[in-house]
Amino acid sequence: MRREQTLADRITSSSVWRSVVRHGYPDNQRNQALIIASNVFLHIHPVKIKRYATKVTYTFCLGGLSFFMFLVLVLTGVLLMFYYIPSSDQAYQSMKDIEASVTFGQLMRNMHRWSAQGMVIAVFLHMGRVFYTGSYKPPREFNWVIGVLLLVVTFLLSFTGYLLPWDQLAYWAITVGTQIGGAAPIVGPKVDFLLKGGKEIGQPTLIRFYTLHVIFLPLIAAFLMAVHFWRIRKDGGISGPL
Amino acid sequence: MKRSGIGAIIGVAAASAVWAFGHLSSVPKAINNVVSRRNFVRNAALGAVLIVLGQLAAGFVRFFWPNKIGAFGSVLTVAASDVPEAGGQPFTYTPGKFYLVNLDEGLIALYWKCTHLGCTVPWVASEERFHCPCHGSIFFENGVKESGPAPRPLDYFPVTVMADGSVQVNTGAPTERHDFNPDQAVPYP
Numbered sequence: 001m002r003r004e005q006t007l008a009d010r011i012t013s014s015s016v017w018r019s020v021v022r023h024g025y026p027d028n029q030r031n032q033a034l035i036i037a038s039n040v041f042l043h044i045h046p047v048k049i050k051r052y053a054t055k056v057t058y059t060f061c062l063g064g065l066s067f068f069m070f071l072v073l074v075l076t077g078v079l080l081m082f083y084y085i086p087s088s089d090q091a092y093q094s095m096k097d098i099e100a101s102v103t104f105g106q107l108m109r110n111m112h113r114w115s116a117q118g119m120v121i122a123v124f125l126h127m128g129r130v131f132y133t134g135s136y137k138p139p140r141e142f143n144w145v146i147g148v149l150l151l152v153v154t155f156l157l158s159f160t161g162y163l164l165p166w167d168q169l170a171y172w173a174i175t176v177g178t179q180i181g182g183a184a185p186i187v188g189p190k191v192d193f194l195l196k197g198g199k200e201i202g203q204p205t206l207i208r209f210y211t212l213h214v215i216f217l218p219l220i221a222a223f224l225m226a227v228h229f230w231r232i233r234k235d236g237g238i239s240g241p242l
Numbered sequence: 243m244k245r246s247g248i249g250a251i252i253g254v255a256a257a258s259a260v261w262a263f264g265h266l267s268s269v270p271k272a273i274n275n276v277v278s279r280r281n282f283v284r285n286a287a288l289g290a291v292l293i294v295l296g297q298l299a300a301g302f303v304r305f306f307w308p309n310k311i312g313a314f315g316s317v318l319t320v321a322a323s324d325v326p327e328a329g330g331q332p333f334t335y336t337p338g339k340f341y342l343v344n345l346d347e348g349l350i351a352l353y354w355k356c357t358h359l360g361c362t363v364p365w366v367a368s369e370e371r372f373h374c375p376c377h378g379s380i381f382f383e384n385g386v387k388e389s390g391p392a393p394r395p396l397d398y399f400p401v402t403v404m405a406d407g408s409v410q411v412n413t414g415a416p417t418e419r420h421d422f423n424p425d426q427a428v429p430y431p
Binding site for chain 1: 301302304307308309310
């Protein structure tokens with residue numbers, strides 16, 4: 001039986017539509033798989049998973065939550081960058097302006113702050129889960145190492161972001177933080193100088209931490225995450241009960 | 243007020259999108275053209291998602307219009323001691339990009355941007371004229387063009403004289419004009 005060709009039929013049979021959507025209606029396994037496999041974003045998730053992987057209480061999706069909060073941090077962070085000025089004269093005032101004079105500015109700042117706290121917690125719990133379920137064991141030992149590096153990058157992102165409001169809390173936290181680095185044997189003073197960009201916390205420190213926070217460390221994190229997610233697939237998918 | 247307007251626009255847009263989607267739909271229509279329960283629920287769900295996405299998009303756009311801007315564009319105050327005497331040299335107020343001139347008719351705040359191509363027009367005391375260095379437009383003390391390519395007199399900003407003798411100038415509202423008339427000046431005691 002032929003039914004009337006609707007406007008939707010004409011759109012979905014056009015060459016523009018077909019150049020983007022390269023699969024038919026997902027009412028069979030082939031098209032269902034193609035939807036995932038032919039989309040750059042969806043293909044990060046596997047087409048098929050093992051039955052045990054649907055049991056949320058095994059992983060609590062802690063890695064996924066960490067990644068989700070990273071995405072929130074990227075989005076809100078980019079928006080904050082439109083108003084934040086990394087200058088020792090203007091940083092604090094621009095942070096106050098974001099809160100008081102920008103529509104949704106306070107929401108963006110608080111989302112950034114709370115997601116940052118949440119990401120540290122989620123990454124930590126994720127690591128604990130992987131440890132307690134023994135998911136670091138071969139063949140996943142290399143991914144455990146990548147994960148440890150990601151934990152360090154998460155801490156560094158958190159630490160570098162802490163200075164940016166340029167208030168008393170930030171100033172003294174970074175004073176303490178850089179002194180801890182300075183306490184290292186032999187290389188201590190060099191580390192201290194490298195972090196501060198000088199002998200005291202000032203404009204050189206702020207621009208160092210800002211650059212690390214908004215581009216250098218996020219790029220490293222994104223690179224490591226790509227390897228981390230790829231290795232999950234290569235090592236047999238999400239871990240499950242042994 | 244402004245925000246509720248945006249909300250209303252999004253609401254209407256989302257509602258029409260739901261309606262349009264229902265008509266685009268390739269799912270067979272229920273008999274007698276009544277919207278089927280399946281279509282209604284599907285469209286309601288998609289519509290709810292569209293409304294949220296629309297609000298997010300509107301919030302995203304709104305974020306880029308800060309509610310506070312720098313000195314130029316807001317109402318600025320010139321101290322009483324800086325207001326020139328009647329017939330005196332114009333006072334240059336750099337943050338506001340204007341000259342405060344005390345004419346016989348009263349005060350006028352002239353926007354220093356040339357009406358020709360936007361150069362900053364300096365006051366040349368020896369000529370007693372505003373003389374644009376870019377293309378040679380010359381303006382009288384009241385901002386009216388004497389010669390040159392400028393199409394109209396210098397724009398002026400609204401001026402309010404305060405009780406203490408200071409003057410408030412709204413640099414957010416430059417006013418265009420084609421001639422000088424005494425209404426443009428504000429009497430200064």
